[in-house]
Each structure stands twice: as C-alpha cells, then as structure tokens.
Amino acid sequence: MLFRKMRRDLLVSKVQFLSIFLMSLLGIFVFTGLDSECSGMRVNEGRFYEETALADLWAQGIAFRESDIGKAEFIPNIEKAELRLKLNGKARLRGEELDLSTLFLDGNEISKLYLTEGEPYVKGESGVWLDFSFMKRQGLKTGDKLSMKVNGIIFEQEIKGAVYHPEYVYFLPDAAAMMPDYGAYGAAFMDIKAFPDKRHVYYNQMVLDVKDVDNTDGLSDEEKNQCSKAALEVKYALGSDSVIVTDKDSDLSYQTFRAEIEQHSSMTFIFPAVFLLIAILGIITTMTRMTSRQRVQIGTLKALGFTKKTITRHYASYGFFLSLFGGITGAVAGHFTIAEYILSMMDTTYLVPGMGTAFSAKSYLAIAFSVLTSSLVSFMSCRKELAPAPAETLRPAAPKNLKHSLIEKSRLWERLDFAVQWNLRDILRNKVRSLMGVIGVLGCAMLMFGAFACLDTVSFITTWMYGELNTSQFQIIMKEGCPYSTTEEYAKRYRGQMVEQSPAEFEAYGKKKTGTVTVYDTGNFLHFQDKDLKPLKPDEESISMSYKMAQTLGVSEGDLVRWHLVGDNDWKILRIGGIYRNPVSQGITMTRKVFESLRFDFVPTTIYTNHTPQEKLQDDTNITGTQSLPEMMKALDAMKEMMYVMVYIMIAAAAVLGVVVLYNLGVLSLVEKNREMATLKVLGFTTAKIRRILQSQNIWLTLVGIALGIPCGMWLINVLFSTMPESMDYVASYQLLSYIYTITGTLLLSMGVNRLLSRKVKTVDMVDALKGQE
C-alpha cells in the first residue's frame, strides 16, 4: 500500500518529480552516451593494437643496416625488431597526384597489416596494399594497377588488398594540415623489394617490440619505464647519437587517438555532474517540502505502528525509483543515440576497423551512484520528520523561528520597495530553492556559452592560423633532397618566403620530446605571436620556443634547451630567447641566420607565396605539391561540422536544463506562495503587480546564474582544450556575440518560463487559499 501511496504522491506533484526524473535521465543519458562511445573506442583501440601488435618503439635514422636488427634483438628487453623505409610519395590517379605515405616493409610481425580485402602480405612478394579509405574513395579494386611516385621515381604496382594499419589510425598528408580527410590522400604498404630505386635500397626506420609492454589502454608507468629503458639501450646498441628512439606517446597516430579518448572521457563526467547536481537539489527541495507537508501523515503512520525503517524506506523510495527508472531509460537511450552518433563521426577521423559502442561497467556504476545519492538525499530530507515521538509529529509543526538577516537590519532595508523586500526575504528564507535556481541557470548559461565559445575558437583558430600566423595564399612544398639553388629560384620567381621545417628532438631537465624546428628566411608571410597572442618579433640572435613545448618541457624564456635534428647527432645547447604560440606545430623557431651560424645547411621544405603557382608545377619533379589557402581551410570543415553537432547538443541540453529547473522551481514556489499571493490579492494588489513581484525574483536569480555561468563556460572550454594532444595548442576565444547570445538566450528562456508560470497567478482563489489550514 505504501508503494501505491508513493505512486500517487508522485502523480500529485508530477511537475517536481518529473523534473527530478528528467534530470536523472539526462545525467545518465549523457554519461552513458559518452561513456559507451568512449569505451567503444577504448575497447576497439586495445583490440586493434593488440591484434596488429603495434610497435612499442620507433628508431628513426638515416640509414639502418640489416645487421642492426641483430644488435637490437640482442638487448634483453627487446622481443623483436623490424626494418622499414618510410617515405612521402604520390599516387598518380586520373592525371592527378595525391599524397601517399609509403611504407616499404621487411616483415609483418610488428605493426601488422590488418587485411579487410584481398590477399595477405607475404614477405618478398610484389604488390601494394592500400589503406581502406583511400581505396574506397578513389574507387580502386584489388587487381588494379596503381602508379606511384617515390623519391622522384615513377613506378607501378598491382593492388593486392585493402588494409588498416595501427600506425595509420590518424594521419595527415603534411605538417600544414590540421584535420584528416581520408581518401583524399592515403597510405600504401609494399615489400622493400618493391622499392623502385633498386640500387639505393635503404631503411630509415626500425620498429621494436618491447618485452612486457602490451597494447591495451595506454601505457602504464611501469610500461613507460620499460620503454624508456629499452629506448636508451637501443640508442646505445645502434651506436649513433643521431638515432632518435621514440615510444608510443610520441607517435602522432597513437597519441592523437588516445588524447581523443581521454578528452571524451573527461567530458563524460562534466556534463552529467551538472544534471545530477540539479537532480539532487531537486530531490532536496521537493522531498523536504513533501515530508513537511506530510508531517501528520508520517505521525499517523508511526502511531499506527509502522517502524521508522519502513517509513524511511518508503520516503527514500521516491528518489530510488525516480533515479532508477530515469537512469535505465537514460542509459538505454544514450547508448543507442549519442554513443552511436558520436562514434559514427569518429569513424571519419580514426581508421580503426569495426568501431562499435561498448556498454561499460562505468555506466552501471553511474546509475548505481545516481540511485544511491538520490535515495540518500530523499532519506536525509525526511529524517527531520522521523526523529520525534509520534505524539509530537502528529501535531502541526511549530512555526519557523525566523530571524532578521543582516540586510533586514540595515538602514537600507527601510528604503527598499515592498517588492524588493518581499523577494529578498523569500530568497533568504528558501536558500536551497534559490540556490537550485541559480545552479540551473548557471548550468544552462555554462553550456550555452561553452557551445558558442567552441564555435568562436574553431573559427578563431582558422583565422589565427591562416590569417595571422601565415598570411600566404599558397604553399609550394619542395621535394625532399631538392637542391637549395633550385628552391631559391622558385622563391624568387614567386616572390616567396622560404621555410624549412624539420623534425627534431628537444631535451630539458631530463625530459625529451620530439617536435619541429622551423627556420625562416627573409619574407613577410610567417608571423609570430607571444603567449598573450600579441605580435612578436622573434629574437634574431637566438631561438624561440613554442608555448606548449615549453610547458611540456617545463622551461621558460632564458632557460637552456638541448636539441638536435633527426638524423644528425650534433646536439646543440641554446638559450630560449622568446616564447611563441602555434596551434598545430610545437618546437622551436629561428631565423636562417641563426640556423646557419650553428653550422647547419638551410634546406627549405616549403615556399610561402601570394602568387598563384602554375598548373605545370604539379608535374615538376622538384615539387611534392602545392596547396592553396581554400584547400587548407577546407580540411577544417570536417572539424567544424563535428563541432556544430556538439554545439547543437550542448545548446539543446542547456535549454532542457534551463526550462526544467526554472519551471519546476516556479511551480514549487507558486504552490508555497499560494496563501501569500491570495493575501496580497485580498489586500488589493493587482494580478499584474503580483506577477511583477514574482518575475523580478526570477530575473534576479537568472542574472546571478548567468554571471556565474559564463566564467564556468570558460572553464569548461579550457578543460576540454587541455585534453588536446601535445602537438596542439588551442587558445579559447570568446567573441562579444557569444556573450550577447548567452545572456539574451538564457534571459529569454527564463522570461518565457516566467510568463508561462505567472499566468497561474490569475487562477489563485482568494477564498480557497485563505481557508483554515488543517
């Protein structure tokens, strides 16, 4: 019977309970949605890396010999080693040259090919295996012949199959690209025997499998330790200081995917926490009021012989059932909607076969947590009424001992308008209810501002990158090994600025990181900004380091950094003359003069220009390719598209949150103030005046919520960006319009709800409301 009582009580106060139900539902909906997606990625990542035995270490050098394998495998920590040659090439299709990362293999034991179509790779056999997306998008089939260009040599191979590769889960065509657009460029895997320059076969990479390091769920501290010990030994065994040995954490593909998972993982908790907090506040206000309204009923139940335990269980069950059903509904809905949807978007960014959602134990725990807290809060809310003897509970509660607040004692109080006094008192005496309103609006404004700031940031990054830091219209990418004189000739012809970008390794305070050295010649296309994004003229006598790299290494301006170029064992020690910011490339930068003073040869890799490159440049053997500004910006579209979806979800969540919380509170306060409003009406207040009093309180609370919500939105965005990969340095940007949209959006929402509620003032019945209280 008590269960029936609960069911009917829920129906009687359906608005309040529905909002608690919805908040529990939304909290778990978002949590499970993100978690199932995140777990799906995590599970599939682990499975894929484990199945394909992703390498633990990569040694990069100019020329490895086959005998180096023996040296590496002699190290006790090393299980296996394999050599390979990795080069940037071109696929020649329909008269076009598309970027193609080529990997010439000498075995398939480490970082194995994952075959989805065609015949498996056999060592020593000819043929090419292409990445799945490239094959699909370019309409290629097994058995087709593919013409490729590597190191300037054009050659042809038969397509043997479509594959996924664990080192190509995430990859970009070049350093300038910001987002992947798979299929527009690709990866090709061949046996070393297929390398076209038969007389100059060489290896520039060694992949290694370290003992006791597995591929599931990131690197543990122990595994990291094991890897860095092995890396040192490999370096020593290969006897060259120019060899750079890196682990998975420095691998772009691995690290970006992991960072994405971590980023989603961190989001998993932020959003649901807001909803759950509101649900809890909702339970506190609703249950406290309900139990104090049902005080005599509680006394009766006690007098009839119900145990405290039974009564407690009965009241705790309100929160229990609401959060349980809300949680289960939310979990199922979240798993099949949000998770599936986000994962389908991830599918275009990360190339992992068979990515699917996975319902994790965390979702069960989240439901359990939500149910437990809700039940506990329900229990705590009714505890007050349960403590005294039944005889006392059967009597109506003594009126609250009201005290004057500080503001009421001040002189200012007398001068305040009646409406202001009334509202201030109401807020101070219903602190939890007011706090809940503020938190609801805060959450709404936070999500809304976060959503707009996301858009601001993405469009800011685009203009920052391609409008401020790099003001050229075109990039001409030179072929590796192109003589300086030729490059200089092109630069003169196109009035361009020559820039060299080379991979390097940096070391400070015992920490090592790989990154890029950017060397620039005279010209006016490449610009720098300091950490506050103010134009920066880099120190022409020294080097400058990117902000994110300096943070990673723990150095600042004036500190020394040790570094060397990949393939060169000459370590330099230089003082950092300045700190600059760049969204996509982390490392150091210097003028050509400084670079050459360090006895390096300046070998430009790119020319920045505003002159349109000629068509025939595409066929020029000295040039890898050209890219125009619109082409570069197009790559960002995919990212923007994804961001829009996020933004819509965030705004929708903000609206639901705002409406549900404000409406619930409004109804609650109307019910409570019924007598007071009836009294005011009897005294001669007009309905419009009473409405205004009620509305002004809501507006105050909304304004406070917005004022707190905007900084929280900034915090939210910073948390999201802090989980970006190490190579990325996104600066959150907030445009004036975002503030305006957030403030007006939230205010309109609040006023809309107010309007809806204040209609009820008309229906307050003076006679009914002023009848004696039983």
Add this chain to the structure above:
Amino acid sequence: MKPFIEFCHVDRKYRMGENDFFALKDVNLEIYEGEMIVILGPSGAGKSTLLNLLGGMDSPTSGSILFNGHDISRFKDDELTAYRAWNVGVVFQFYNLIPTLTAYENVALMKDVRKNVKRGSVWEAENKDMSLLDPKEALISVGLSEHINQFPSQMSGGEQQRTSIARALAKNPRLLLCDEPTGALDTKTGREVLKLLQDMSREKKHTVVMVTHNSFFADIADRVIRVKNGTIESVEINDSPKDASEVSW
C-alpha cells in the same frame, strides 16, 4: 480482577523555555479489559497526553505504565513500535487518513504494519488471536460497503471517520484509542460513530478509551475519568451506561 492497564505515579513534563510544564502529574489509573472508558476534561487538561502515553506514542517522564503486566514506559523505540503495531488501534479527531489512498487501501495498509515487526514481549506468553481482519469486512462492518474505492477527498467527514475506525479495527487490537472521534462531525453522524465504538466494546470485547471534552458522552461509558490540570480529578463508575443512540448534544 487484575487491571489490563495500570498507570503508577505517571508524570509527563515538557520544558517550556526556562520552566517545566507538567502535562500530567502523579497520575494513577487502572483500566480493565473490555471496558469502555471516557476521559473527560477541558482543553489543555492533559487528555491527549494521557491518550498518547496509552498508545505508546509518547513516554512518561517518570512513573510506569503497565500493559498486561509489562512496563511500556521502559520500552525502547522499536519495542514501542511493536506495541503499537500489535496492540493499539487509534481513531483521530481529523481522521488522519492517507489522502492518496482509497478507503480500502487505507485499511489494507495495516497489512504492511506488522511486516518485519516482531510481536514483542507483550504478547509472547499469550496465545491470543492477533490476526488482521479482512479490510473489506472491516469496511463493511462500519457500514462503508459502498465507499470502498473512494478517496478520502470524495467522502464526507463521517465516512472518513468510519474509515479511520475500520482501519483501527482491522488490526484486531485489544486497545482502541479515540481522540475526540466526533469532534469534526455533526450530531447525527457523531452518534453513529459513537454507536460503532460502543458496539466494539460490548460485542467484540475491545477495550475502548475515548478522549473528549463533551460531557454528554459520559453517559455511554462504563467508567468516566475526569482530568483537570494534569491530574485525575475523579473516576466514576457508570452502573447502567446508555446506548449511544440515545445520547444527544
């Protein structure tokens, strides 16, 4: 005959600010099984406190209350709960029905009362029939066969009070406590309710204790206890109690 309930030097005081206020002072009282007792007194005399102590809803500050030989004033919280669940039926002035439950459900609620509540020391030695009455039968016995599925808000005051009585009777209690049971009813309905209570005592042998400030009810009681200023003013035995239907006020 051995008394069914015995109050020995019972005090109940409340602290009001700096001072102590005695709601009951040195009360000595005996109640016998099957009796119909009316406790009379003006407002604030201590009638309700007496009833609360009898029902195990409150405990005395000093003195002892023996119920069937067991001192319930020494009972702990859970023992008092068991005492209420197994022995006492209460009828309130304002009915105290659960508004979200129908008449039937309000009575059937009693099935839940005894779940997980041990019968307790009071009845352990006895082999009395303590089984619950069927809720429907209880409602029919108070003349509510047509209102079984109605919510309290759909019933008149009299009907609600009958439901309240049916709820108390459903427990098959040996002690039925009524706090101003006709206080919120008109004379005609009040008389019907009184008749019902008298029948419970006469036919079913329930011990009925009724608290009221209405001296006309003294006529229907077996014994009348007058309370004033927290003390027992007098105890009168009524040799020939009137039938409830004959009382008018």
